[in-house]
Amino acid sequence: MSEPEAAGDNVNNEENNPPESKTENKNEEEQPEPPKEMKAVVLAGFGGLKSVKVMNKPQPAVGEGEILIRVKACGLNFLDVMVRQGVIDSPPKTPFILGFECAGEVEGVGEGVTDVKVGDRVAALTEYKAWAELVSVPAKYVYSLPQGMEFQNAASMLMNYVVAYILVFDIGNIRSGQSVLVHSAGGGVGQAISQLCKTVSDVTLIGTASKHKHESIKDSFAHLLDHGVDYVQEIKKLSPEGVDIVLDCLYGDDANKGYNLLKPLGRYILYGTSSIVTGETKSFFSFAKSWWQVDKINPMKLFDENRSVSGFQLRHLLYQQGAHEYVRGVVNKVFKMWENGHIKPVVDSTWAFEDVPEAMQKLHDRKNVGKIILDPNMEPKPKPKLQTKGSKDKDKEKEKDGKAVGETAAGESTDAEKENKEGDSSAPSSAN
Amino acid sequence: MSEPEAAGDNVNNEENNPPESKTENKNEEEQPEPPKEMKAVVLAGFGGLKSVKVMNKPQPAVGEGEILIRVKACGLNFLDVMVRQGVIDSPPKTPFILGFECAGEVEGVGEGVTDVKVGDRVAALTEYKAWAELVSVPAKYVYSLPQGMEFQNAASMLMNYVVAYILVFDIGNIRSGQSVLVHSAGGGVGQAISQLCKTVSDVTLIGTASKHKHESIKDSFAHLLDHGVDYVQEIKKLSPEGVDIVLDCLYGDDANKGYNLLKPLGRYILYGTSSIVTGETKSFFSFAKSWWQVDKINPMKLFDENRSVSGFQLRHLLYQQGAHEYVRGVVNKVFKMWENGHIKPVVDSTWAFEDVPEAMQKLHDRKNVGKIILDPNMEPKPKPKLQTKGSKDKDKEKEKDGKAVGETAAGESTDAEKENKEGDSSAPSSAN
Known part of the structure; x- marks a missing residue:
C-alpha cells in the first residue's frame, strides 16, 4: 500500500507530473504551492472500456459546507456502466472523475460543518468524483459509520441497501405473507433486497439470475429462475395468482411481464433500465426499442x-429532488439493521483503480455475485504479458491525457446482449 | 316501526301482493307455501331517479355457505348512483335489488356456515341486494360486529372505512410527517380518511369540498379548499414542493392535477371516477372526455x-379478484380501531327505503357531510302535497312493476355538472 501523500508516484502514466518534493522546498511566500495531485478514475469520453483511465488530478479543495474524505473503499454500480456509455440524462462534460459512493476518513471540514470532525470514519453518496484518493462532498451526502463497520462494509452497503430499503419498505410497503419477484437476484441490490425481505415474516422471494449463479445464491431466494427461459410461466406454476411486488431493474419487455404478473393490490416498481445496455457502447436502438415495447398506462x-x-x-431523488434528509433517515435505519446483525453485505470482489475496466466488464456481463468494490490503495493486477502482446495495444495506451489500464485484461466486450437479458445489475440506473 | 314479518304491509304499491294471513291457513302438506315477501329497493332500469322503486320481492332463500340477514341499516354509496346510471362495468340485468352494504341480525345460516349463529349481529359487503328487509350473503362477505357497535355505526363504517384504511395504510403507506390531498373531503370516505390519517403523527390533511361545507368539516382538515377555484395554486402556496399522497375519487382533469402535485416519492391513488357522473342520467360524453384528458404514463x-x-x-377486489380474506383482515383492524375509540363514523342523515331517490339526489349533489344511511324500518317522509301536484306525476307513479317514490320530493336533477366538480363522493366507483 502506498502512502496517501505519495499517491501520484504509483500512477504509471506519461502525464507531466510535477515533482512534489521540489515544490515543497520553494519559498512559500513568493510563489503559491501548485495543487497537490491524487490518483483518480477518469472518464475521458463516453464510450467503451478504453474511455476509463487512471489519471493524476489536482486534489479537491474543501468548500463551505463540504467534507473532504480520504477514500478507502468505493462501490461500483451498474449506474457507472451507464454513465460510461452516456446513457443517462444530463451527463457531465468529459473528462470527469467517475463514481457515486465511497467510504473513508475525514481529512478536512469546510466552514459550517459541525457534525463530523477530522479523523471520523464516514461514507458518502457523491454526485460523481467518488473514485479518487480524495473527494470533497457536501455534508448533506455524508454519513458517519457505526463502530465496527469497515470501509468495505460501508462501500458495499450504502447505495445498494439504501435503494433496497426504499424499494422494499417505503415504496413496496412489504407485509408478512407477501411474495416478491426480484430480477438480477445475484447483484448487489438483489442480495440486499433478499436480506431486507427476510426481516419480514413469511415473505416468498423469487429471483431471476443466470443459471451459473444459482448455486451461489440459492440460499437467498426461495425460487431461482433463469431469466433466459420463460420465467412468467414458471412463476405462474409456482403461484397462479401472481406475486405481490415486482422489483424491476431491467425495463423493456420485462416491464410488461412484471406488471402482468401482479396479484390484486400488487405493485410493479421500476428502479433501473439496464436492459438498454446491450453492448460495450451506447445503443440508441436498444433504448428506443425498450421505450416502445413498454405499455403506457391510464390510471383507469x-x-x-x-x-x-x-x-x-x-440519483434523481438525492441530487435533483433534494430528498437528502429522507435518504439520511434511510441510511440511519440501514446502519442500525447492520449493527443489529439483520443484514450483512455480500462482497463479490475488490479491485485496484487500475483494474476498474475489468471490474466494470464483470458487472456488465453480470458475472458478479454481490458487490464489486474498488480500493484506491490496492496494487493493480500484474499484466506484463498482455501489455507486450502487440505494438498496436501499446500505442493506444500512450494517449496524451491518461492511460487506459486493464483494457486488454478485461478484453473487448463480447456480444453481451443475450447475457445482459439474464443479468444482474447492482444499482439503479437512469436513461433518457 | 313495523314488525319484520309484516313488512309487505307497509309497502304502498300496486303490485299483486299475496295475503300472507290466508296463505298461512292453508294445508301445508298439500300445497307448498308461496314464498314470503319482503320490501326492497329495486332498480327497474338504468337511468334517473324514477328507476328506483320500492317493491315487494320474494324473501331470499339461504343457500350453502350463505348467511341470511334481517337488515337493520344500509349504507348509501356513490357507487349506487353510478350503478343506477349504468356507468359501471358488467352491470347486472334490471330489475335487481340495489345496495352494497348493510348491517343486521342473522336470521338463518346455510350448510357449512360455522362462524355465526342465528341472532348474531353482523355487517356485510354484498354484491347488490343489500337494500332489502332480508338478504342472503356468502359467509365470506359477512363480519361479526364488536359489542356495542350499533347497526347504524356498522353501516356507516364498513365500506367507507375499509376503503379509507386500504388507501391510507396499505396503498398509501402513510408515514409521520407526510401530507395528503383528499378530494370530496366532506363525504363518507373523506371523513374516514381524515380520522385514519389522524392516528399517524404529524400528518397534514388538505381537503377539497364545496364552500358551503367548509364550516361543518373544518376540524377534519388542516386546510380546506374550494374545488371550484384553482386548488393547485392554493396547494402550491401552502406547500411549494407538493404533497406526498393524493387520494382522487374524481378522475378526469383532477387526475393530471393530482399527479403533478406529487412530491418526490409521492403517490397518486385513483379510487373513484365520480367526475364522469355529471347529470341525473348516463353521459358517455363525460366519460369519454375524462378518459382522453387523463395522461397515460410510461413507467420510465x-x-x-x-x-x-x-x-x-x-368492488373488483372483493367480488372479482377474490381478496375476501384480505378485506376481512382490514375489517377486523377497522373494528378494532373503533373499539379503541380511534375512529368514529360521521352520519349525515338516515332515510326510509321510500325516500332513497331523495337521499341519492342529496349524495349526487354532494350535499351530505358524512354517511347517508337507509333504514328499512323507518317510516317515509309524508309528501301528500307533492304527490297531488299534477296528474302527469301520478300517472308515472302507477307503473306496472313498482312505484317510484320520493321522486317529486327529490326533484329533477338540476344541472349538476358544476356542483359535481366540487363534490364529495362517499365510495369508490367504477366505470368502463
Missing part, C-alpha cells in the same frame, strides 16, 4: 385492476 | 420522477 386501468406502478431512481 | 416517467400511480376499487 390501475383502478380496474387494483394495481400500482412506481418508479424509483436514487 | 415514474422512474425519472420518483412517483407512484395506483388504482383501487373495492
Whole structure:
C-alpha cells in the first residue's frame, strides 16, 4: 500500500507530473504551492472500456459546507456502466472523475460543518468524483459509520441497501405473507433486497439470475429462475395468482411481464433500465426499442385492476429532488439493521483503480455475485504479458491525457446482449 | 316501526301482493307455501331517479355457505348512483335489488356456515341486494360486529372505512410527517380518511369540498379548499414542493392535477371516477372526455420522477379478484380501531327505503357531510302535497312493476355538472 501523500508516484502514466518534493522546498511566500495531485478514475469520453483511465488530478479543495474524505473503499454500480456509455440524462462534460459512493476518513471540514470532525470514519453518496484518493462532498451526502463497520462494509452497503430499503419498505410497503419477484437476484441490490425481505415474516422471494449463479445464491431466494427461459410461466406454476411486488431493474419487455404478473393490490416498481445496455457502447436502438415495447398506462386501468406502478431512481431523488434528509433517515435505519446483525453485505470482489475496466466488464456481463468494490490503495493486477502482446495495444495506451489500464485484461466486450437479458445489475440506473 | 314479518304491509304499491294471513291457513302438506315477501329497493332500469322503486320481492332463500340477514341499516354509496346510471362495468340485468352494504341480525345460516349463529349481529359487503328487509350473503362477505357497535355505526363504517384504511395504510403507506390531498373531503370516505390519517403523527390533511361545507368539516382538515377555484395554486402556496399522497375519487382533469402535485416519492391513488357522473342520467360524453384528458404514463416517467400511480376499487377486489380474506383482515383492524375509540363514523342523515331517490339526489349533489344511511324500518317522509301536484306525476307513479317514490320530493336533477366538480363522493366507483 502506498502512502496517501505519495499517491501520484504509483500512477504509471506519461502525464507531466510535477515533482512534489521540489515544490515543497520553494519559498512559500513568493510563489503559491501548485495543487497537490491524487490518483483518480477518469472518464475521458463516453464510450467503451478504453474511455476509463487512471489519471493524476489536482486534489479537491474543501468548500463551505463540504467534507473532504480520504477514500478507502468505493462501490461500483451498474449506474457507472451507464454513465460510461452516456446513457443517462444530463451527463457531465468529459473528462470527469467517475463514481457515486465511497467510504473513508475525514481529512478536512469546510466552514459550517459541525457534525463530523477530522479523523471520523464516514461514507458518502457523491454526485460523481467518488473514485479518487480524495473527494470533497457536501455534508448533506455524508454519513458517519457505526463502530465496527469497515470501509468495505460501508462501500458495499450504502447505495445498494439504501435503494433496497426504499424499494422494499417505503415504496413496496412489504407485509408478512407477501411474495416478491426480484430480477438480477445475484447483484448487489438483489442480495440486499433478499436480506431486507427476510426481516419480514413469511415473505416468498423469487429471483431471476443466470443459471451459473444459482448455486451461489440459492440460499437467498426461495425460487431461482433463469431469466433466459420463460420465467412468467414458471412463476405462474409456482403461484397462479401472481406475486405481490415486482422489483424491476431491467425495463423493456420485462416491464410488461412484471406488471402482468401482479396479484390484486400488487405493485410493479421500476428502479433501473439496464436492459438498454446491450453492448460495450451506447445503443440508441436498444433504448428506443425498450421505450416502445413498454405499455403506457391510464390510471383507469390501475383502478380496474387494483394495481400500482412506481418508479424509483436514487440519483434523481438525492441530487435533483433534494430528498437528502429522507435518504439520511434511510441510511440511519440501514446502519442500525447492520449493527443489529439483520443484514450483512455480500462482497463479490475488490479491485485496484487500475483494474476498474475489468471490474466494470464483470458487472456488465453480470458475472458478479454481490458487490464489486474498488480500493484506491490496492496494487493493480500484474499484466506484463498482455501489455507486450502487440505494438498496436501499446500505442493506444500512450494517449496524451491518461492511460487506459486493464483494457486488454478485461478484453473487448463480447456480444453481451443475450447475457445482459439474464443479468444482474447492482444499482439503479437512469436513461433518457 | 313495523314488525319484520309484516313488512309487505307497509309497502304502498300496486303490485299483486299475496295475503300472507290466508296463505298461512292453508294445508301445508298439500300445497307448498308461496314464498314470503319482503320490501326492497329495486332498480327497474338504468337511468334517473324514477328507476328506483320500492317493491315487494320474494324473501331470499339461504343457500350453502350463505348467511341470511334481517337488515337493520344500509349504507348509501356513490357507487349506487353510478350503478343506477349504468356507468359501471358488467352491470347486472334490471330489475335487481340495489345496495352494497348493510348491517343486521342473522336470521338463518346455510350448510357449512360455522362462524355465526342465528341472532348474531353482523355487517356485510354484498354484491347488490343489500337494500332489502332480508338478504342472503356468502359467509365470506359477512363480519361479526364488536359489542356495542350499533347497526347504524356498522353501516356507516364498513365500506367507507375499509376503503379509507386500504388507501391510507396499505396503498398509501402513510408515514409521520407526510401530507395528503383528499378530494370530496366532506363525504363518507373523506371523513374516514381524515380520522385514519389522524392516528399517524404529524400528518397534514388538505381537503377539497364545496364552500358551503367548509364550516361543518373544518376540524377534519388542516386546510380546506374550494374545488371550484384553482386548488393547485392554493396547494402550491401552502406547500411549494407538493404533497406526498393524493387520494382522487374524481378522475378526469383532477387526475393530471393530482399527479403533478406529487412530491418526490409521492403517490397518486385513483379510487373513484365520480367526475364522469355529471347529470341525473348516463353521459358517455363525460366519460369519454375524462378518459382522453387523463395522461397515460410510461413507467420510465415514474422512474425519472420518483412517483407512484395506483388504482383501487373495492368492488373488483372483493367480488372479482377474490381478496375476501384480505378485506376481512382490514375489517377486523377497522373494528378494532373503533373499539379503541380511534375512529368514529360521521352520519349525515338516515332515510326510509321510500325516500332513497331523495337521499341519492342529496349524495349526487354532494350535499351530505358524512354517511347517508337507509333504514328499512323507518317510516317515509309524508309528501301528500307533492304527490297531488299534477296528474302527469301520478300517472308515472302507477307503473306496472313498482312505484317510484320520493321522486317529486327529490326533484329533477338540476344541472349538476358544476356542483359535481366540487363534490364529495362517499365510495369508490367504477366505470368502463
